[in-house]
Amino acid sequence: MRRSAFSLIELLVVIAIVATLASILVLILNPIEYIRRGRDAQRLKDYTLIHNAVNLYSYSAALRLGTPDFDGPLHTNSCKNESDPLLYVSVPSDNGESDPSPPPSGWTYQRSSSTPLRRISGDGWLPINFSEVEEGLRPLNILPVDPVNTYDSGFYYTYTCGSYELNLRFESASYQQLAQLDGGSDPNVYEIGSSLTVAPEQEPYTPPAPPPPPPPPPPEETSTLVIYPNAVGYYNNWGVVGAASGWDAVNDPMGAASSTDYVRATSTGRIITFGLQDPSQSGSILKVRITVSASNNVTNIKGIAPRIRACNGLDDGNCSSHDASSATVNVSTYSFHSETWTKNPQTGLDWTWDDIKTLQAGAVSSGNFGSGELRMRQLYIEVEYQP
Numbered sequence: 001m002r003r004s005a006f007s008l009i010e011l012l013v014v015i016a017i018v019a020t021l022a023s024i025l026v027l028i029l030n031p032i033e034y035i036r037r038g039r040d041a042q043r044l045k046d047y048t049l050i051h052n053a054v055n056l057y058s059y060s061a062a063l064r065l066g067t068p069d070f071d072g073p074l075h076t077n078s079c080k081n082e083s084d085p086l087l088y089v090s091v092p093s094d095n096g097e098s099d100p101s102p103p104p105s106g107w108t109y110q111r112s113s114s115t116p117l118r119r120i121s122g123d124g125w126l127p128i129n130f131s132e133v134e135e136g137l138r139p140l141n142i143l144p145v146d147p148v149n150t151y152d153s154g155f156y157y158t159y160t161c162g163s164y165e166l167n168l169r170f171e172s173a174s175y176q177q178l179a180q181l182d183g184g185s186d187p188n189v190y191e192i193g194s195s196l197t198v199a200p201e202q203e204p205y206t207p208p209a210p211p212p213p214p215p216p217p218p219p220e221e222t223s224t225l226v227i228y229p230n231a232v233g234y235y236n237n238w239g240v241v242g243a244a245s246g247w248d249a250v251n252d253p254m255g256a257a258s259s260t261d262y263v264r265a266t267s268t269g270r271i272i273t274f275g276l277q278d279p280s281q282s283g284s285i286l287k288v289r290i291t292v293s294a295s296n297n298v299t300n301i302k303g304i305a306p307r308i309r310a311c312n313g314l315d316d317g318n319c320s321s322h323d324a325s326s327a328t329v330n331v332s333t334y335s336f337h338s339e340t341w342t343k344n345p346q347t348g349l350d351w352t353w354d355d356i357k358t359l360q361a362g363a364v365s366s367g368n369f370g371s372g373e374l375r376m377r378q379l380y381i382e383v384e385y386q387p
Contacts, residue, residue, distance in 0.1 A: 071128075287340050
């Protein structure tokens, strides 16, 4: 029988595809962490180059001079346990940032300006004169600096001599554990060099607080249009007192209602609606609110339910009536009763101004009408909209 199996080439292709998909997935799911890892990889590469360069310089200088000059041609007595110990940092002196205050006890920060910052001749941020190394053997042509390289971020390179030690910080979680496993004296930074106890211990890095989120945009301006009755409506079986028509008895402006003219119902189930003023307006309608003012002239319990007769934008008979819950009215004292619709109940859609043009508003009577009457003296519609 013939046996079948994957060939080595097929397995390698599958592995390559899976690795590519995994990389793409990491980038999609957490792009910020992916970018941090990239910067950390560059930091580790930089420090390996610097470490190799210092070792090569040390070997070359020992052969030529007998003693390597780890604080370079421009500084003296700047190593640990000497009279003027310096902590060399890669942050340029002219980037607008001040040195962290206070510096580690007994130490002073040393910075180069941005022009010579990356020179290898001893006047860059790292003071060793690497140009003394034979050019063909020289591992560095410029000094690396941190990809971010600011005090404010907390990410920059440092160097101390006597012997020597290089320090840096990592951003990503996957690299930060290297700082605790490097064998150095400071768990907060990654240390490399000939002696990992030379540099002063640095404070744990606390990243600056993120800027506060931008304030929410101001709410869009809204306006309210008040519309009053101005015509007889589809229903008209209430009586009228003190006015020539029902709509004229209830169209007093908000806050200025008269008690001398009103419409009245003398039995339950009576309905009245009114045509409304043409709104002549534009914008997005947010809600429509009907308010009526009513009273009861005797002790029998009576109620009123605000009603609207809504159409589909055309007064073609394709309309329907919609009532609020009935509310008990006061005896001898007028009280206000309202209902709000955020959608046109006839269509279930947002209100349009054509809907408002064909809208009618009124009320339905309810309760015990053994005697007395239900009185309504005011009715108006409020249309809240965004112009």
